[in-house]
Amino acid sequence: xxxxxxxxxxxxxxxxxxxxxxxxxxxxxxxxxxxxxxxxxxxxxxxxxxxxxxxxxxxxxxxxxxxxxxxxxxxxxxxxxxxxxxxxxxxxxxxxxxxxxxxxxxxxxxxxxxxxxxxxxxxxxxxxxxxxxxxxxxxxxxxxxxxxxxxxxxxxxxxxxxxxxxxxxxxxxxxxxxxxxxxxxxxxxxxxxxxxxxxxxxxxxxxxxxxxxxxxxxxxxxxxxxxxxxxxxxxxxxxxxxxxxxxxxxxxxxxxxxxxxxxxxxxxxxxxxxxxxxxxxxxxxxxxxxxxxxxxxxxxxxxxxxxxxxxxxxxxxxxxxxxxxxxxxxxxxxxxxxxxxxxxxxxxxxxxxxxxxxxxxxxxxxxxxxxxxxxxxxxxxxxxxxxxxxxxxxxxxxxxxxxxxxxxxxxxxxxxxxxxxxxxxxxxxxxxxxxxxxxxxxxxxxxxxxxxxxxxxxxxxxxxxxxxxxxxxxxxxxxxxxxxxxxxxxxxxxxxxxxxxxxxxxxxxxxxxxxxxxxxxxxxxxxxxxxxxxxxxxxxxxxxxxxxxxxxxxxxxxxxxxxxxxxxxxxxxxxxxxxxxxxxxxxxxxxxxxxxxxxxxxxxxxxxxxxxxxxxxxxxxxxxxxxxxxxxxxxxxxxxxxxxxxxxxxxxxxxxxxxxxxxxxxxxxxxxxxxxxxxxxxxxxxxxxxxxxxxxxxxxxxxxxxxxxxxxxxxxxxxxxxxxxxxxxxxxxxxxxxxxxxxxxxxxxxxxxxxxxxxxxxxxxxxxxxxxxxxxxxxxxxxxxxxxxxxxxxxxxxxxxxxxxxxxxxxxxxxxxxxxxxxxxxxxxxxxxxxxxxxxxxxxxxxxxxxxxxxxxxxxxxxxxxxxxxxxxxxxxxxxxxxxxxxxxxxxxxxxxxxxxxxxxxxxxxxxxxxxxxxxxx
Numbered sequence: 017x018x019x020x021x022x023x024x025x026x027x028x029x030x031x032x033x034x035x036x037x038x039x040x041x042x043x044x045x046x047x048x049x050x051x052x053x054x055x056x057x058x059x060x061x062x063x064x065x066x067x068x069x070x071x072x073x074x075x076x077x078x079x080x081x082x083x084x085x086x087x088x089x090x091x092x093x094x095x096x097x098x099x100x101x102x103x104x105x106x107x108x109x110x111x112x113x114x115x116x117x118x119x120x121x122x123x124x125x126x127x128x129x130x131x132x133x134x135x136x137x138x139x140x141x142x143x144x145x146x147x148x149x150x151x152x153x154x155x156x157x158x159x160x161x162x163x164x165x166x167x168x169x170x171x172x173x174x175x176x177x178x179x180x181x182x183x184x185x186x187x188x189x190x191x192x193x194x195x196x197x198x199x200x201x202x203x204x205x206x207x208x209x210x211x212x213x214x215x216x217x218x219x220x221x222x223x224x225x226x227x228x229x230x231x232x233x234x235x236x237x238x239x240x241x242x243x244x245x246x247x248x249x250x251x252x253x254x255x256x257x258x259x260x261x262x263x264x265x266x267x268x269x270x271x272x273x274x275x276x277x278x279x280x281x282x283x284x285x286x287x288x289x290x291x292x293x294x295x296x297x298x299x300x301x302x303x304x305x306x307x308x309x310x311x312x313x314x315x316x317x318x319x320x321x322x323x324x325x326x327x328x329x330x331x332x333x334x335x336x337x338x339x340x341x342x343x344x345x346x347x348x349x350x351x352x353x354x355x356x357x358x359x360x361x362x363x364x365x366x367x368x369x370x371x372x373x374x375x376x377x378x379x380x381x382x383x384x385x386x387x388x389x390x391x392x393x394x395x396x397x398x399x400x401x402x403x404x405x406x407x408x409x410x411x412x413x414x415x416x417x418x419x420x421x422x423x424x425x426x427x428x429x430x431x432x433x434x435x436x437x438x439x440x441x442x443x444x445x446x447x448x449x450x451x452x453x454x455x456x457x458x459x460x461x462x463x464x465x466x467x468x469x470x471x472x473x474x475x476x477x478x479x480x481x482x483x484x485x486x487x488x489x490x491x492x493x494x495x496x497x498x499x500x501x502x503x504x505x506x507x508x509x510x511x512x513x514x515x516x517x518x519x520x521x522x523x524x525x526x527x528x529x530x531x532x533x534x535x536x537x538x539x540x541x542x543x544x545x546x547x548x549x550x551x552x553x554x555x556x557x558x559x560x561x562x563x564x565x566x567x568x569x570x571x572x573x574x575x576x577x578x579x580x581x582x583x584x585x586x587x588x589x590x591x592x593x594x595x596x597x598x599x600x601x602x603x604x605x606x607x608x609x610x611x612x613x614x615x616x617x618x619x620x621x622x623x624x625x626x627x628x629x630x631x632x633x634x635x636x637x638x639x640x641x642x643x644x645x646x647x648x649x650x651x652x653x654x655x656x657x658x659x660x661x662x663x664x665x666x667x668x669x670x671x672x673x674x675x676x677x678x679x680x681x682x683x684x685x686x687x688x689x690x691x692x693x694x695x696x697x698x699x700x701x702x703x704x705x706x707x708x709x710x711x712x713x714x715x716x717x718x719x720x721x722x723x724x725x726x727x728x729x730x731x732x733x734x735x736x737x738x739x740x741x742x743x744x745x746x747x748x749x750x751x752x753x754x755x756x757x758x759x760x761x762x763x764x765x766x767x768x769x770x771x772x773x774x775x776x777x778x779x780x781x782x783x784x785x786x787x788x789x790x791x792x793x794x795x796x797x798x799x800x801x802x803x804x805x806x807x808x809x810x811x812x813x814x815x816x817x818x819x820x821x822x823x824x825x826x827x828x829x830x831x832x833x834x835x836x837x838x839x840x841x842x843x844x845x846x847x848x849x850x851x852x853x854x855x856x857x858x859x860x861x862x863x864x865x866x867x868x869x870x871x872x873x874x875x876x877x878x879x880x881x882x883x884x885x886x887x888x889x890x891x892x893x894x895x896x897x898x899x900x901x902x903x904x905x906x907x908x909x910x911x912x913x914x915x916x917x918x919x920x921x922x923x924x925x926x927x928x929x930x931x932x933x934x935x936x937x938x
Contacts, residue, residue: 023094024207025087025130026054026198027071029111029119034103034139034190037183041191041692042200047077048689050229050699051200055084057119059111069122088126095210096127099135099198101190104152104891105144105179113151133210135197137162138220139190142845143179146891152220153886158209159220160880161889162193163842166695169226169828170837170862170877175695176845192697196225196878206876208863219883222842222857225696225876226830230823232702232872235709235806239871242713243720243791244676244784248446248454253423253723255440260424260723263441266448267517269434273417274522280430281410285654286530287646290639368483370655370762379542379648405653408756411664414523415730418668421449421519422675425724440723443519450520450665451475452673453775457511461500467491473508475515476665478528479658484508520665527661531654538647545640565615576608659760663771666761670774675729676787677780690813700812700826702872708805715802716791729783737770740779744769792870806871831866831875838862842881851888856881 030039039058045051053075069084088096098120102110116136124132138152138161153159166189167174177189194200199207215221252260263269416427424433424440434441447455457473465471468487473480485508491501515521580601587597689699737755738748745766747754758767773779795803810826812819829837842857851857860882866875 023092024097024199025091025093025095025127026052026097026099026200027084027119027123028054028056028099028101028194028198029059029116030056030101031059031103031109031111033108034105034183034186035101035110037185037187038101038139038191038194039187040184041187042195043074043077043079044692045191045195046074048699049076050202050689051195052202054198054200055082055087057084059115069119084122085126088123088128093127093130095131095133096123097133097135097198097207097210098123099137099194100157101194102136102138102150102152103186104138104140104147104150106147108147108150110147110150113154116154131210133207134158134214135160135209137190137194137197137223139186140164140891141177141179141186142843142890152889153218155217156214158212158214159218160197160209160223161220161846162190163222163224163846164189165224165843167224167226168695168698169830170859170879171829171834171840174843176843188692189694189696192227192694193223193225193878196227196876197223201227201874201876203869204865204867204874204876206863206865206878208861208878208880212861215883219885221880221883222846223878223880224842225878226828227697228827228830228873228875229699230702230807230810230826230869230872230874231699232807232870235702235704236870236872238706239709239713239716239806240788240791242709243716244788245678246446246675248452248673250422250442250444250446250449250672251717251721252442253721253725254718255424255723258439261436261439261441262444263434263436266443267522269441269443270421270448270517270519271522273421273431273434273519274526276431277410277413277417277523278526280413281407284405284407284410285527285657286534286650289643289646293635368479377648377652405656406757407657407660408753410657411660411756414661414664415668417523418449418519418672419726419730422446422672423721423724423726425727427724427727446669446672447475447515448518450669450672451515451518452669453777454673455515455669457508459507459511460504464488464491464497464500464504467497473511474662474666475511475518476520476524476662476669478521478524479531481508481512482528485512520669524658524661524665527654527658531651531658534647534650534654538644538651541640541644541647545637545644565619569612569615572608572611576604579604656759659762660758660767662761663758663767664760666775667771670771670777671730671733671781675726675781676784677782678784691816693814698812698814698826700810702807703809703811703820704806705809712802712805716794719794720787720790729781732783733774733781736782737766740773741766741770795871796868803871827875830877831864831873832877833862833864837877837879840879842879846889847884848888848890851884856884856888858882 028039028042030036039056042051042054042056046053053073055071055073056079057069057071068086071082071084071087072079073082073087100111100116104110120132120134134157136154136157136159138150138159140146140161141164152161164177165174166177180186196206197209199205199210252262254260413428413431417431419425420427420431420433421443424442426433434443443449446452455475457475458471460468460470460472468484468491470484473484485505488501488505488508491497492505494501516525583597583600583604586592587594693699734755735752738745738750738752741748748766755767755770758765761768761771770779804823807823810821810823812821812826838859840859842859844852844857847857858881859879862877862879864875864877866873
């Protein structure tokens with residue numbers, strides 16, 4: 017007896033004899049779950065001198081010894097009903113009147129503020145002599161005589177009960193009336209005398225009761241299962257003005273949604289790339305600028321210092337940054353370089369995608385230290401050095417896309433619902449949207465599983481599937497494992513083709529394809545940077561060319577000086593005239609200048625060509641390094657996105673497989689009572705045809721599941737993630753939106769933990785109870801038509817046989833008011849002729865009550881007379897009316913002849929006396 021659930025306490029006082037039969041039947045009804053817990057105090061078993069009143073607490077058919085005072089002191093009780101079962105028949109020993117008063121006063125004084133109802137139920141059959149010890153109607157009590165009759169319902173005929181000495185036979189008919197009067201029927205708030213005033217004086221009433229219980233647990237459980245458990249099949253939601261259909265082209269519908277999500281968020285996952293600038297166009301130099309450059313060159317030659325001029329030009333290009341980057345790339349992270357470029361780890365094994373992710377991170381970290389020295393590279397790429405990206409919007413749209421494919425609701429203008437003609441469409445199966453835990457590939461032989469250390473393959477893990485297939489191809493050459501590896505690889509390929517048409521795998525395939533492509537790009541950039549040769553040192557090159565030029569100019573200058581000196585000497589000594597000498601000297605100077613100018617032009621042209629080539633190489637090198645950093649960042653972002661994709665796919669797959677979860681509120685199916693109940697008490701079960709349950713379930717689904725019905729269920733699951741995770745979900749309890757930015761699979765984050773719990777079934781959505789309550793409301797508001805389909809045929813047991821009937825015939829008016837029932841009469845064998853003549857046997861009060869139990873019900877009707885005096889009752893067997901008795905053999909009556917017969921036949925039989933009652937009264 018639950019302390020927190022119990023608000024009313026029923027205390028029954030009884031003695032030996034017929035009262036013990038009432039106790040036994042009530043105990044059986046308790047075992048069947050039909051009556052609430054109660055206390056039974058046996059007056060014959062009280063201990064002398066005891067300060068505690070010992071009672072037997074009966075709950076679920078089990079008796080437990082308790083103290084009445086302890087029960088009153090430790091439980092929250094609003095009302096206490098003190099009931100006394102008073103057998104009045106021949107030889108009965110009822111509870112002592114003093115003990116009745118003592119117990120009533122004890123309860124009243126010790127129950128605090130609880131209200132107390134005092135009830136005495138008299139048990140007596142017609143034909144029994146009244147017990148001298150029985151007090152019929154003491155003042156201050158509801159004195160109720162249980163009518164000795166049995167009937168199916170109010171207003172119907174009844175069977176008069178004859179005298180019997182069997183306590184069980186007495187209890188069989190009296191116990192249901194006791195349960196009704198004392199408010200013991202479970203699930204029924206029926207206590208007809210709680211608010212009825214006690215009759216004055218020694219007046220009493222005759223009472224009878226009818227009880228019906230329709231248990232629809234089995235039908236309701238089956239209906240609940242068909243309404244709430246989709247079995248992976250997505251229901252067709254209802255839409256206003258049109259109908260929703262299934263999309264037959266699953267692959268096209270799913271891929272369209274996956275590409276729509278990718279196109280909308282691609283900029284978050286892939287950065288920009290730079291292109292090396294084209295070679296600089298030759299610059300046009302004016303005459304003045306050219307003359308200035310020539311004079312500068314000429315002065316440098318005269319000073320024997322053209323190398324300084326070349327150094328000033330070549331210093332515009334520096335290779336320090338490129339050299340540092342290459343040293344970092346190929347020196348500081350050699351193992352990462354080996355993974356990215358060669359695709360193998362340090363042990364020579366094929367690298368997995370997670371190893372690529374780690375290697376890219378190491379290379380990116382190494383290059384970031386170099387990239388910090390050149391902000392120009394970052395300005396060109398438009399990227400910062402940080403690989404962190406907030407992908408919350410991406411995963412919200414990924415969720416919206418999955419839910420839209422499942423319930424046809426347009427949650428974003430960029431992600432429209434699928435269309436088939438003019439109708440919205442949904443995918444037929446949850447696995448076509450996001451494969452769930454049941455779609456894992458687990459058909460891996462033990463020896464192969466142990467070798468690969470793989471026990472199951474997640475359908476959303478596209479990269480993992482490819483890696484396992486590569487490993488299986490390698491095992492196919494093994495003589496011991498080859499056959500099993502080939503079979504497993506073939507089965508895995510077939511399975512991958514089946515799940516590959518889903519929306520989740522389609523989106524994962526895009527991520528995997530882009531990740532693979534960018535890894536190839538990074539590999540090519542690393543190889544290109546590694547293959548580029550170190551450019552020659554311009555200072556050294558120009559120094560060599562300077563030496564050659566200086567030697568040539570020195571020789572030429574010496575020659576021209578010698579010619580000019582010889583020409584001047586010859587003119588001085590008169591070998592030829594000064595005009596000729598001057599001409600020779602002039603020609604020598606002009607020739608020297610021309611030669612020097614030509615040398616200047618040649619050297620300048622070659623120098624600028626070297627500078628242009630060097631600048632182009634440096635630009636290409638810087639572009640490759642910038643693009644490599646961007647590619648490595650994209651690898652890291654895409655890898656992080658892929659991990660988040662795995663977590664969200666696990667969560668969505670588990671959710672869509674059971675979007676409503678499994679509710680624990682499943683009504684217990686009671687074992688049917690097959691024998692022993694009187695006509696007035698019937699327990700039945702609904703037995704609808706499976707086709708009826710299916711039609712009602714389809715109608716309820718159509719009415720309850722409209723377009724967008726998954727929104728509330730999914731939002732509730734995400735909102736409850738913080739509560740599910742406990743301490744690790746503290747931030748999510750304050751802001752559930754943070755879940756979308758959490759790292760994914762393998763990170764140990766809140767998202768990783770929550771999605772794993774959903775995937776393993778440790779956490780489920782909790783919308784089943786709420787939706788089922790809506791279904792019950794829909795059943796009650798559907799003008800009773802849907803409910804009537806399920807309970808129109810009921811099945812019950814009577815005397816060990818199964819009976820079927822309609823609902824109205826089963827109820828027989830119990831639980832409802834009708835003029836016929838209110839104008840009914842009790843069995844007149846209880847009343848004196850005068851009382852019957854005065855109409856005292858008429859029903860003066862009828863208290864019907866009906867409580868719904870899901871689709872079933874509990875109906876109780878208790879009827880009673882107006883207050884009558886003891887003199888109005890027939891209390892002895894010789895009070896003027898023959899005692900009802902059972903006729904064992906029908907009398908033989910002479911058959912009247914068709915022809916007159918005047919001969920008097922002597923009769924061998926005694927006169928036949930017609931009984932006043934044959935057990936059937938109408």
